Amino acid sequence: MSTTSVDLPSHGGHGDGHGAHGLDNPHHQHxxxxxxxxxxxxxxxxxxxxxxxxxxxxxxxxxxxxxxQRYPREFxxxxxxxxxxxxxxxxxxxxxxxxTMVMGVQAAKTNKQAxxxxxxxxxxxCACAFLVVKYFEYAHKFEEGWLPGKFYHATGDSIPGSHGxxxxxxxxxxxxxxxxxxxxxxxGLLSWILMRTRKGEFSHTYYTPVDLVGLYWHxxxxxxxxxxxxxxxxx
Amino acid sequence: xSTHTEITHSHDGEAGVAHGSAIYVKTLLALLFLTGxxxxxxxxxLGSGNVVVALxxxxxxxxxxxxxxxxxxxxxxxxxxxxMAGFLFLGIFLMFDLMDQExxxxxxxxxxxxxxxxxxxxxxxxxxxxxxxxxxxxxAAAAPAPAAGEKAPEGDKK
Amino acid sequence: xxxxxxxxxxxxxxxxxxxxxxxxxxxxxxxxxxxLDHKRIGIMYLVGVMTAFxxxxxxxxxxxxxxxxxxxxxxxxxxxxxTAEQYNRVFTLHGAIMVFLFIIPAIPxxxxxxxxxLMLGAKDVAFPRxxxxxxxxxxxxxxxxxxxxxxxxxxxxxxxxxxxxxTTDGPVTLMTSAVFVLGFSSIFTGLNFIATxxxxxxxxxxxxxxxxxxxxxxxxxLIQVLATPVLGIxxxxxxxxxxxGIGIFDPRIGGDPVLFQHFFWFYSHPAVYIMILPGMxxxxxxxxxxxxxxxxxxxxxxxxxxxxxxxxxxxxxxxxFVAGQSQLATVVFSAxxxxxxxxxxxxxxxxxxxxxxxxxxxxxxxxxxxxxxxxFTIGGLTGIFLGTLSxxxxxxxxxxxxxxxxxxxxxxxxxxxxxxxxxxWPKMTGRMYSEKWGRTACVLxxxxxxxxxxxxxxxxxxGMPRRxxxxxxxxxxxxxxxxxxxxxxxxxxxxxxxxxxxxxxKPMDAPDNPWGGTTLEWQCSSPPIMHNFEEQPVVARDPYxxxxxxxxx
Numbered sequence: 001m002s003t004t005s006v007d008l009p010s011h012g013g014h015g016d017g018h019g020a021h022g023l024d025n026p027h028h029q030h031x032x033x034x035x036x037x038x039x040x041x042x043x044x045x046x047x048x049x050x051x052x053x054x055x056x057x058x059x060x061x062x063x064x065x066x067x068x069q070r071y072p073r074e075f076x077x078x079x080x081x082x083x084x085x086x087x088x089x090x091x092x093x094x095x096x097x098x099x100t101m102v103m104g105v106q107a108a109k110t111n112k113q114a115x116x117x118x119x120x121x122x123x124x125x126c127a128c129a130f131l132v133v134k135y136f137e138y139a140h141k142f143e144e145g146w147l148p149g150k151f152y153h154a155t156g157d158s159i160p161g162s163h164g165x166x167x168x169x170x171x172x173x174x175x176x177x178x179x180x181x182x183x184x185x186x187x188g189l190l191s192w193i194l195m196r197t198r199k200g201e202f203s204h205t206y207y208t209p210v211d212l213v214g215l216y217w218h219x220x221x222x223x224x225x226x227x228x229x230x231x232x233x234x235x
Numbered sequence: 236x237s238t239h240t241e242i243t244h245s246h247d248g249e250a251g252v253a254h255g256s257a258i259y260v261k262t263l264l265a266l267l268f269l270t271g272x273x274x275x276x277x278x279x280x281l282g283s284g285n286v287v288v289a290l291x292x293x294x295x296x297x298x299x300x301x302x303x304x305x306x307x308x309x310x311x312x313x314x315x316x317x318x319m320a321g322f323l324f325l326g327i328f329l330m331f332d333l334m335d336q337e338x339x340x341x342x343x344x345x346x347x348x349x350x351x352x353x354x355x356x357x358x359x360x361x362x363x364x365x366x367x368x369x370x371x372x373x374x375a376a377a378a379p380a381p382a383a384g385e386k387a388p389e390g391d392k393k
Numbered sequence: 394x395x396x397x398x399x400x401x402x403x404x405x406x407x408x409x410x411x412x413x414x415x416x417x418x419x420x421x422x423x424x425x426x427x428x429l430d431h432k433r434i435g436i437m438y439l440v441g442v443m444t445a446f447x448x449x450x451x452x453x454x455x456x457x458x459x460x461x462x463x464x465x466x467x468x469x470x471x472x473x474x475x476t477a478e479q480y481n482r483v484f485t486l487h488g489a490i491m492v493f494l495f496i497i498p499a500i501p502x503x504x505x506x507x508x509x510x511l512m513l514g515a516k517d518v519a520f521p522r523x524x525x526x527x528x529x530x531x532x533x534x535x536x537x538x539x540x541x542x543x544x545x546x547x548x549x550x551x552x553x554x555x556x557x558x559x560t561t562d563g564p565v566t567l568m569t570s571a572v573f574v575l576g577f578s579s580i581f582t583g584l585n586f587i588a589t590x591x592x593x594x595x596x597x598x599x600x601x602x603x604x605x606x607x608x609x610x611x612x613x614x615l616i617q618v619l620a621t622p623v624l625g626i627x628x629x630x631x632x633x634x635x636x637x638g639i640g641i642f643d644p645r646i647g648g649d650p651v652l653f654q655h656f657f658w659f660y661s662h663p664a665v666y667i668m669i670l671p672g673m674x675x676x677x678x679x680x681x682x683x684x685x686x687x688x689x690x691x692x693x694x695x696x697x698x699x700x701x702x703x704x705x706x707x708x709x710x711x712x713x714f715v716a717g718q719s720q721l722a723t724v725v726f727s728a729x730x731x732x733x734x735x736x737x738x739x740x741x742x743x744x745x746x747x748x749x750x751x752x753x754x755x756x757x758x759x760x761x762x763x764x765x766x767x768x769f770t771i772g773g774l775t776g777i778f779l780g781t782l783s784x785x786x787x788x789x790x791x792x793x794x795x796x797x798x799x800x801x802x803x804x805x806x807x808x809x810x811x812x813x814x815x816x817x818w819p820k821m822t823g824r825m826y827s828e829k830w831g832r833t834a835c836v837l838x839x840x841x842x843x844x845x846x847x848x849x850x851x852x853x854x855x856g857m858p859r860r861x862x863x864x865x866x867x868x869x870x871x872x873x874x875x876x877x878x879x880x881x882x883x884x885x886x887x888x889x890x891x892x893x894x895x896x897x898x899k900p901m902d903a904p905d906n907p908w909g910g911t912t913l914e915w916q917c918s919s920p921p922i923m924h925n926f927e928e929q930p931v932v933a934r935d936p937y938x939x940x941x942x943x944x945x946x
Binding site: 040043044047048050051052053054055058059061062065066069070084088091092095096098099101102103106214215218219221222225226228229230233234235 | 256259260262263266267270273274277280285286289290292293296297300301303304305310311313314317318320321322324325328329332333336337
């Protein structure tokens, strides 16, 4: 059949020596030679996905930056409408959730499934707390009429009639909203791996989904790390 | 480095526990500390420096998350390259967009004859008001405009 | 022990064909709709993109027919073939379908999906389920685009420029959502291919043992992953501008329409390389195979693919020279644009050097490859006119631009796609097509193409603006010539469809390696078995090594 494979010296290193590596694992997929290769591939795929997330949010950051250059005074004034302690609280909540997440991953790969489940629950609780704070923030903006684009109807701006305020809140809602959607998706993913953890599907030989959801959760945190100072700490 | 990488990647046995939970606790404390710093720094008026300081601290925090929580410190370099590529191309995007927006009112020397149109206020055509300093009502777009005037003497060469 | 001396590129195929292959392994609708096999997904993509090509092609013929006479009427009829509004919609549909539904997924997702794992000696792509999801996203996007078409179609042009797109009537939101979904389909394909190339190479296959097709597809995948998210967010901003008036693009509410063009072209210029790089990748396979000679400058071609991908990210401003971009940016982008010529030139000269003193056989795929070389070179060289500021001011938004990008997109990518389709057709279907009809169609295609589009260079340089419904009477002879050319072009493509479909009615007669190719996909049977190779191939030779080899028998 294959003319090259007949006469070649057997290839050391890469192909050999991996034969016994977890190939009886029920999670092994047929097109991978080893479980290790399968894990690395999944992780590379996840990192590529995270790069697309960076660029997706990045487009909004670029738009925000350029609009800030166009409307510097309106943007600074609009920043003061955001409540600093709420943003700070959410930052702390997300940082703690990132910590519980990484502890959950660590527990999963050292075969401590009960502890892993506990950390996952804590992470989900943090995510929910974040959304609760966000709810109060949004409700306040809605009451005051600080709404995006043509729905903006707040009064008392120092440059009446400027579009800058409406544009600021459009970006505020788009960026925190897209981030919030990612938090919601994260809660879904965390619940999914929590269920699988409770069923005892993960062990030190197979914990890929926990690891990947962990990476996802950290990128959500990372985006907030940039959102927080850019929105809440400008005066 | 490479041997370390293999250890963290192994799915066999306890070798994967090359770094205990202590490092994560330290990372969390560092992140919370930096959050405090950045909030504190925002109360000091540094002018446009505030944004720079905030972004530098945010980048340090992001690096901590990526290096320790996301394991890039111990993982294969390819994942870091992928992540950096994302930021690199974002930087390219931002750089050229900013370059365009900030230099819209700069004209090349050979095009400066445009400003030789009589400039009595009120008679300038609508499109011309854009390039004149301080005639724009909002003042938002007028900042770099004086440069057009500074370069004007060179304009006659072409 | 007996040895037989075989040339690596020898045509083989007298081996008994395995009874089971990926086509007859399982039957029924669900065995295709739910398949995770990259070969079947590739075939489904192929059917999909060819349908889109047919649809977009029919719109193109309609546009050309409308432009046949200045009155847009035929045979003394009193009503025009298309009214001005219909004309706007039809050329928008032609552009949007061809770009987003056909040409972007055409080579990577159909031929690439089929061939890439075979060339790597892998059993499948890295993430088979993601691969299937990508196909269904494509299908969803296609359905949404057709839905928008039924609901009255969009008349913005495929670029969706603001403020027109934020104020015009019609299902713009649905159409842009369709493009958003298609973008994610493209991201998933690219992500999958990058992971596959990194992790699933056959034992012994290092980075510089990869066939050049893989290098091209890999570079394409880099662009798909890094540029497409920005398109996604651009379209979201566009939809929100329409829905909420957020004031980023629409100048009436304080936005900047040029900013939309920045956002759009940050994706869409690299997207031009999503289209052309796979075409170049195919040509890099066809030329050594049919010259029966090692590729000249392997590393140069490989590096030029990656550097084209990188350069594509820093030249987008050349779409906006007269759009109100700052003059500094215009000059910088113009200078950077000329960088594109370097890797493109490297490729063309290496292909020519490969052919030099080669043993060239003019089978159908090679005919397309030679056609590509001519058409792509014309397309590339006319790009220099457009990258130069002073000439571009005259040529912007004229038929010169239309002709230029059709020479690159169609003369480049579609020609290469057809070449690749003919090249791998025996592998995909197990059948040979009629060589006589193949060559005839290729010649007809090249003639028709030049009649249609070479003419448009003249039209454009005389000042005929693109997208206009009406034109001056003095342009009619050239317009008529171009329209007749489109009929020749259409005829050649319908002919291709006919003889390819006809070949499917025959019993399987293709040898495993009908062309004498040296890359791994020619070492499995035609068509391949479900898991591609009987045994894991091991690589110890260069991918284009045509020296004889001793084989134990």
